[in-house]
Amino acid sequence: MPPLRWLFLVLCAVVAVRAADDSLIGSFKTMFFGNEPEKTNDSATSSQNNPPISYHQYATASSPSSRSQPPSGQSCTLPRQIGTGPYRIPRWYYNPVRGRCELFYWSGCCGNGNNFQTFQTCQSTCEVDPCSQDKEPGVGAVQLPRFFFNKDSRICEQFQYFGTGGNRNNFQTLEECQAQCPESPNPCAVTGGATLSPCAPGQGCGTGSYCHVGAQTQTTVCCPKPAAVDRCQQPLNVGIGNSNLQRWYFNPLTQQCSTCTYRGLQGNENNFLSQNECEQSCLVNPCKIGSPYRSQGITVQCSAMSPTVCPAGHYCHLGADATTSVCCQALGNSPCEEEMTQGEGPSALTRFYYDASQRKCLAFNYLGLKGNRNNFQSKEHCESTCPVWTNPCAIGQPIMTVGQKPFQCHQGATCSTGYFCHLGYDDATTVCCQSEGDPCSLVVKEGSGNHHLSRWFYNSNTRQCQPFTYTGQGGNENNFLLREHCEATCPVWINACPSGEPYLLPNGKPQPCDSANVNSCPLTHWCHPGPDASTTMCCPGKADPCTQTLAQGEGPLSVARFYFNAQSRTCDEFMFRGLKGNSNNFKSQEDCEKACPVQQNPCPITMSSLKHSAKLVPCSATKSCPSQQWCHYGETKETTVCCPNAVDDPCTAPPRNPGVGEFHATRWAFDGSARKCVPFEYRGMKGNSNNFLTRENCEKRCPVFQNPCKIGEPHIQNNQYMQCSPQQVCPGGHYCHVGTEANYCCKALGGDPCGQPLDRGVGGSQLSRWYWNQQSQCCLPFSYCGQKGTQNNFLTKQDCDRTCYELDNPCALGDPQMAQNNRPLQCSATASTCGAQFWCHFGANQDTTVCCPGRVESPQICQQPMAVGTGGATLPRWYYNAQTMQCVQFNYAGRMGNQNNFQSQQACEQTCPVYVNVCPTGSPMLDASTNKPVPCTFGSNSCGADHWCHLGLVPDEYQCCPGSPTNPGACQGLPESEGVTGAPAPPTSRWYYDQTDMQCKQFTYNGRRGNQNNFLTQEDCAATCDVFTNPCNQPIALPATLCSGTGSSDTCGANMWCHIGANQDSTVCCPSEGDPCSLPLARGSGNQFMDRFYYNQQTGSCQQFTYSGLHGNQNNFLTQQACEEQCGPNPCFEGRPFVGADGRTQTCSASANFNTCPLNHWCHIGSDLSTTVCCPGASTNACNLPMSTGEGNARLDRFYYDQQTKTCRPFVYNGLKGNQNNFISLRACQLSCQPLDNPCIGQPATTAAGQVLFCSITNKDSCPVNFWCHIGATPETTVCCPGATNPCSVPLAPGTGNAGLARYYYNPDDRQCLPFQYNGKRGNQNNFENQADCERTCPVFINPCLGEVILEDGAPKPCKPLLKNSCGSATEFCHTGNPSDQNSSFCCPRINQDPCNAFVRNGEGNFNMTRYYYNPVEGDCFSFQYRGLKGNENNFLTLKMCQETCKPLTTACFGGESPLMNNGRVVQCHNHVCPTSHYCHRGADVRSTVCCARRGNSCDQQLMLGVGDAAIDRYYYDTTDDACMAFNYTGVGGNENNFLTKAECxxxxxxxxxxxxxxxPDVTDHSLTTCGIDTGCPRDHVCHVSKRGSKTVCCPDPASFCLVRADPGPCNREIPRWAYDKASGSCKKFIFGGCQGNLNNFDTVQKCTEICCDKGYN
Structure with a gap:
């Protein structure tokens, strides 16, 4: 078929079937055009969710469910998609409208996930409630915001979906989730189990609950309160949910109410609808008026240390804590004017308030809130603020101190000019008041107070000081504490003159005078001789006293005086009444007789002094005197008269009294000390009765000394004949002559006294004595006459024998025993005549065979060495050799031997034992009957307590040796000893005890010597000593350490455990082998059967077993309970929990910043304390670990960090075997693992586990070294940042962010703390929460001076406190600041020239620095707390600086002598007067101005420049030049010859x-008055040859001035002096005022006695 036709047929077929099945068309299109997506809704969905299917997929007809990703719950929401293939494949899809799985036909290509091969698969995947499914984020590379229903919290929550996978609990919108899964959350964070009841905002919910206000009515319910946590102290909790509610919470760190966004559910009670509600609930207003001061919305807190943070118009209210210590509005100008208020609140704070009516600070209890400013924390603060003083001044105000308190005055702190020191009733009223004029002319004021003080005032009318009662305040200067003070200030005197006024001095007082000195008054006046200084004055009308009549005067006194009777030419006594007398008035008869022409009396005692006055009676050698008188032989007949006796016996009167007068005659006097008559020169008058014309007369009348010595005079010592006694031995060359009454040291006659001939001496005595007769060689008696004998003169025969008899002594240890004839007692071998302590020495002849001392008994005899002795004899003898135990012959020299000396061998062997000694030391025990060793056997105790049985090799060598017995001696550490050979048997095996191992061991014994540690058998050894069996698995140190049967390891120490055996010996400390719970079962190797328990690791339980008693391990417990306590459930994933030193598992606690476990351990938080322990294997980053639900039966809500989602997610922990990625709260997880919004410049500090270290405003010091606490806007940004430095040295850094925080920074240019706005992140340390913190940290300049700070170049002048005078000016001083800040010391104006006399000032400010001040009253330096500002000069950095500046020197006196001390302190005299025994040493400063001991007359002392380093202009008296000379004094170590001025000198x-x-001396026209033989001296002077240049000068006559009464003078110094008292004839002490007086005035009693005593002046 042609190709075109074939194509046409195919197209027709397609058209024909188009209506029947669109999928077929799609299949053809795919065949021809490839996999082109269809432009349909289904295809759009498919392309969105699935990639295109390849040709290979089409060829195999792979279903969507066969791909790598299985269908998920998310597929159920996809629409049905038939696909584009040619097939009709039955499949199942989920119809979301009907909610069920339905059949459809899939074409085999291009479907979606809603495509299931079986009904069961579709149903199990899609026909489930999505609301009951867990959240499933799926997998993939995208992150889609979705919502899921949280079945635990029962609300819809957002999550991140990763694109594929997941389940149906996945919604695109919140509304879709809420529509599918109705929310029914629990709004309460704490569940109490009770039904939630609804409530309204502000409504109460009863005890233990509060009203939770949610987003809806359903979530506004009563929730349980957390236990024992105050609402305002609970942390911020934004809750959970999908709401965004504007709320307020109280931040306890900042003490402020802040906004937050609440999620609507499970918050806490710290959640308020408004700021007002928050502040009403949490902010306490302590202020009585208004609210606390706020700065930038923050309440400013203050304290006693920082009250200046409060602005003007506010004061710092100090409450019970920091939250109530805030700035409140001030009510008035002065806190002292406000009434006391106790306030409100629950506190009872002891505070002080000022009572204006009493002017006192009194204590009261403050309740903590709503007080006022009349509220002080201390009495001192109150008194420093309010006027707690009374003005005692009559005029004006007293002088005030800088602290606005009256300046208190005293002797050391005088008042300024124009003020006087008002002496009040206490220190507070003793202040400086304004002067009203001359105190002596003021009228007395009794004052206006209510006290009764005894005082004195001056009465200008009577010119007397009188007492009065002062009321304590309002007085004037005419007010004296003592009468002496009044009289010293005002002119007090009485007119004693018979007519007219006395001569007055410029001070208004009468001129004092001396009645004995005619020149003491002006020429027109005479000296009225009153009974005291106050009535002794110069009166007008001078006349000759001897021509005036008797005048008894006026007054109440009766004073004995003398007047001149012109008729009888005698001076007679009369009674003077004290005032208004005339000049014929003499204090003594001598003064009267000197002044007026009386009859001359040569007697030392006048006749008028007798009871019955008598006239002078002449006498001679033939005409004797009446009783009680003696004949005075004068120069002439007129002076040879009877004088009254001073003593009954003239021989007892003082010898050599020269008397007075111009007569020169040799007389004799009896010297009682020397007991002989001596010549002296008598001057003719006033001598005493010890005055004889001839030596014969003297020796006839007085008991002169009889010389007992044969040659010369007795030895003289201290001007007396030396007497001797057993205690007083004569000197060399003399012997003690024993006479009739006294014994004297006479000169030795020379030679041996025993060789001198018999001499009976002279005298009338018959004394029984003994002498040595050389011919008969014995002592014989004779009678001694008492004097002039020889030294061969003994009191007793014993003395004679002891001195002269010579003994022939052969004894080595002393004199032989003496017989009754005092001769050595002789002895023999047969006659035992010697005493108990003597033995018979056999010498060469009978004379040396005598009883010698030092006898020893038989055993000791044998121990004595062989002694050859001395002498010329050769006597064959025997001695015992203790070494060889044999008797040996030797030759004896005849003398000085010992008892080991026998005349025959038999005698030696009978005395000393001869045997073999096998003992290692000493000798064996001997049988007394045989003198042989006592035999012994082992274990029989046959040797006694002090010996042990030596087990020899033969029976004869079983001997008792000295020493500790074998038991216990052998067991006490003796080593094995092989001994020595010599026994008649070969060496043998023995046993010894090794104390180190506590075992019996074998050794070879040689037979002799050795020691106790020697046993015949091992059994003997074990039966004697404690043999130890080690129960431990490992060797231990011996002796073993016993432990308690309870199994405690406390007594064993580290790395040891207590093995509990069958008895005490096996209950010892063994080495630890590790964790006992990890050790295997060890039944031991003993023969005991003991029930014990061990921990079975496989079963995880404690099980019973039978322990044999020895060689077990530490997994061995007495009871099951002990086992379980030690090895209970192990919550750790790997290893055992950490065990402490006490053997117990260590519990712990964990937080984001703190871990209490040791290194390499982490804190496992279990369900209770037993599973909250330190587990090994700590991870450096717990957030990287996978989630682990662990093991166990607990259901613990926990959180873990999900690395994929980078979020913290909840999970349920089973309680055991988990890992570190386990947190008890979401917050803890987030703080540890979620990325930090880093506020630092650099990385913040972290823990060892990598967790960020957080800090807080109250705990800034928690950061490690080199880190500082960054205070951010939230706790998350309050962390430890790197780069810690001086915050004051870094510039201002506002940072980044938008927080807008009010902060302060330090400006170093202005040295001030200034405000700025901080943005919240990336700042530096120059960032302070308040101004006070800034000023506390940085050197803000505050004037520290009491006045204005000294400026230099326009800036405060700095100084260095450690350098003297660092300010460089006498008007400035260096105020020492904070020692830690070198730039805090500045120059301040000087207030006190002498810092040591300034009052101590604690100052002002917030510092509390220890300083030192000088207390002039105590005389020492003391510490005080200085507050940093407004101090004065008496403020020293160290005790040494204070002492060097102020403390008195102890080396200021001459020769380094100690100055006067009072209670251990040096007495200073720059403001005080020294006592009379001391003088004031005036040094270079007050430290060296101290009281030093007087050293005699200052003018007699030589020049002393001192030992200091000063150069002070001073003057001294030069005795050579007789003038005051200048010198430079060094300041320390001088003497009294040291004067400030030349005038003073x-x-x-x-x-x-x-x-x-x-x-x-007498001086005429500024020249010395000379005298000589032809030239006499004026009256009351005598001619004296001076030591100075041998000049003859006229000196005051002691016969004149010694008889004058002591005169203290008118001055008020108190100087101890001595004066001669004619009544007693001796020198007596008196107090000299320092000026005038008379010559009867001596520095020392020796000087007074030398010049005046016993001179016959009386």
Whole structure:
């Protein structure tokens, strides 16, 4: 057939059948034109979901269901597609309209997925409820947003579909899902099992529930509250669902209410419909008026350390916690004017408020809210703010300190000019008040207070100080604490003159005077001699006192005085009444007699001093004196008179009293100390009765000394004859002469005393004595006359024998035993005459055969060495050799031997044992009867407690050797000892005990020596010592460590376990072999039958077994319970849980930032605590692990990270054998695995598992080294960022994002913290949440000075506190800032010139720095807490700096002597007066101005430049030039000869010093008054040859000034001095005022005694 025709027939056929079957046409079209898609809806669907079928597919008629991807639930939604092939193949498709599977005919090509070969396949695939299917994302490369119905939450949720596969639970729109699967979700996050009841917003739901407000009425129901969590403290929970509800939540970190988008379901209670509702519920308003201050919508919090964050018009309300410590509106200008209010709330805070009526700060309980500014945290803060003081001043206000408090004054802190120190009733009222004028002219004011204080005031009318009662405040300056203060300030005096006014000084007081000094008053006045200094003054009308009559005066006193009686020419006594007398008034009879012409009396004691006055009676050698008198032999007849006795016996009167006068005669006096009469020169008058014309008269009258010595005088010591006694030995060359009454040291006669001849001496005594007779060689008695004998003179025969008898002693250890004749006791071999402590020494002759000391008994004799002795004899003797135990012969020299010395061998062997000693040390126990070793046997205890049985090789060598017995001696660590050979038998095998191994071992024994650790058999060894059997599998150190039968390993330590055996010996600590639960069953190798339990790893259970008692392992438990506690269910996927040092499985807790498990372990969170353990095999990235549901029966809701979808998905965990990709919450999963929106410049810090480290505003320090906490807008962006640096050194960085956060940054140019807006990401550390944080961190400049800071070049002047005077000006000081900041110290204006006297100031600010201040009252440096600003100069960085600046030096005094101390502190004197025993050393500064001990008269001390490094202009008195000279003082180590000015030096050390023994020489016209034989001195002066240039000068006569009464002078210094008291005849101490006075005034008692005592001046 032609081709065209054939084609035509085919086309016709196609047309004919077109109506019958379109598929056939499609098949033909495919045959001719290939696989061209049809332009139909079906074909469109097919092309969208399936690729074109190839020709090969058509040829094999492959169905769509036969391809690699099986039909899925998604295919059921496709329309029916017949295809384009030529076939009619019966297939099944799902009709979604009818909801069933129906038959259709498929053409064999180009179908879709809704095409099933069998009805069953279609039905199983499509005829299911899609709402009951799980979410199935499918597979593929695309990501299509779809919705699925979550059968657990019963809501439609969005998910990503990957294009192919999946199931029917897959909807293109939310509405389609909701239409197919009606939602019925549980809106509550916490299920309580009860039926949910509907509620309305704001409506209550009862206890334990709250109203959950959802998107619809159905989800607005009462939900259970979470247990014990405050609503406002719950975290943000946006819930689940498809709603987008605008809500508010309270952020506890920022303490603010913020917006959030709520999904509508399963949120928590921290969910509010409005901001107002949130703030009403969670924000507590502690302010009484208005609301807390907010900055950029954030409530500004403050604290006691940062109250300045509050702006003007606000104050910092300090509540119970940080949330209530906010800035509240201030009500007034001053908190001190507000009333106290307790506020509101549940707290009870101890606070203080100011009570204006009482002007006090009082405590009260604050309730925590709604208070006011009159509310202080401490009393100190209250008192520093409010005026807690009373104004005690009568006029104006007191001087105020910088702290607006009255300046308190005291001796060390005086007031300024124009003010006086008001002495109130306490320190607070002792302040500086305005002066009203001269206190002595003011009228007294009793004050206006209510106190009763005893005070004194000056009465200008009476010129006296009188007492009054002061009320405490409102007084004036005429107010004195003590009468002395009043009298020292105002002119107090009484007019003692009989007529007219006394001569007055410029200070208004009478001029003091001295009645003994005629020049002490002006020429027109005389000195009224009152009874005290106040009535001793210069009165007008001077006249001759000797011509005036007696005037007893006026007044209440009766003072004994003397006046001159012109008629009798005598000075008589009268009683003076104290005032209005005349100049014929003398304090003593001597003063009267000196002034007026009286009869001359040579007696030292005047006749008028006797009870009955008598006239002078002449006497002579032939005319004696009456009783109680003695004859004074003077120069003339008139002075040879009877004088009254001062003592009854003239020999007891002081010797050598020269008297007074111009007479020179040699007299004799009895010296009682030397007991002899001595010559002296007498001057004619005022001597005493120890005054004899001749030596004979003296020696006849007084008991002179009788010399007992044969040669010369006795030895003299301390100007006395030396007496001797057993305690007082005579010096060399002297011996003790024993006389009748006393024993004296006489000169030795020379030679041996025993060789001197007998001498009975002289004297009238008959003393029994003994002497040595050389001819008879014995001591004989004689009678001694008492004096002038020789040294051969002994009190007793024993003394004589001991000194002169010579003993021939052969004994080595001392003198031999003496017989009754005092001769050595002789002995013999037969006669035992020696005492118990002596033995018979057999010498060469009878004289040396004597009883010698040091006797020892038989055993000790044999131990003594051989002693040849000394001497010339050769005596054959025997001695015992203890080494060889044999008796050996030797030759004895005759003397100094010992008891190991026998005359025969038999005697030696009878005394000492002769045998073989097999003992290693010492000798064996001997039988006393045979002197042979005692035999012994093993185990019989035949050797006693101090010996052990030596087991020899032959019976004779079984000996008891000294030492510890075999039991326990052999068991205490003795090593095996082979001994030595020598026994009559070969060596043999023995056993010894090895204490190290606690085993019995064999060795070879040689027979002798050795030790106790030696047994005949192994059984003997084991029966004696503890043999240990090791129950452990491995060797252990011995001795074994015993442990408790309870099985605890605590007593065994690390890597050990307690093996519990059949007894205590086998219950020991064994080495651990690893995890006990992993060890196999070990029944052991003993012979016991003990029920035990082990852990079977295959069955995972604890099973019983029988343990044999030895060599088991650690998988061995006493009880099943103990086994299960140790090896319970293992939740770990691989290996066993981590076991701690206590042998217990370690539990744990895990979070995104913290893992409590050790290295290479991770925390498995199980269903309870027993399965929450540390598992091995920790992964570095848990998010890469596949999801694992694990094993077990638990149903735990968990989340895992899906690597494909990059999301966290829920799953149900079975409780055991899971992996780390297992999180308890969606949040935990997201934080650990989902990609971070990185806010850092660089990568944030991560954990070892690769998890990002988060931080918080309250825990910024949780970041690792070199990371810092970036505070973002959300917790997700609050992470640890890299590159930690100084935040103050980096520039401003607003960052990226759109958060718009109010922050502060530090501007280093202005040194200020300024606000800026932070965008939320990629900022730097110069980013602070508030201004206070910024200022706390960065060096913001705040003026630290009390005044204005010192400027230099327009900027604050910096300084260095460690350098002295670093500010360079005396008007500035360096204020020390924060030591950690080198640029925080600046120069401030100086307020106190002396920093050590400034008050301590704690300052202002927020710092709390330890500083040191000097307390001048305590005299030491103390620490205090400085707040950083507004301090003063008394503020030191270190204790050393404070002490170096202020603390008094302890080395300021001469020679490094310690200054005066009071309670352990140095007494300073720059503001205080030193006591009389000390003077004020004035150094270079206050530190060296201290009280030093006086060292005598300052003018007599030599120049001392000191040992310091200062150069201070001073003056000293130069004794050579007799003038005050200038010198440079170094500041430390000087003496009292050191004056600030030349005038001060001249006052203290006037000229002409050193010429006279006391006082100044007489000077005429500025020249010394000379004297000599022809030239006399003025009255009351004597001619004296001075040591200075041997000049003769006129010095004050001691006979004149010694009898004057001590005068303290008018000044008020208190200087201890000495004066002669004529009544007692001795020197007495008195207090000198420092000026005027008289010459009866001495620095020391020695000087006073030397010049005035015993001179006959009385």
């Amino acid at each position: 001249q006052i203290a050390c006037p000229g002409y010093r050193g010429y006279c023994p006391h006082g100044k």
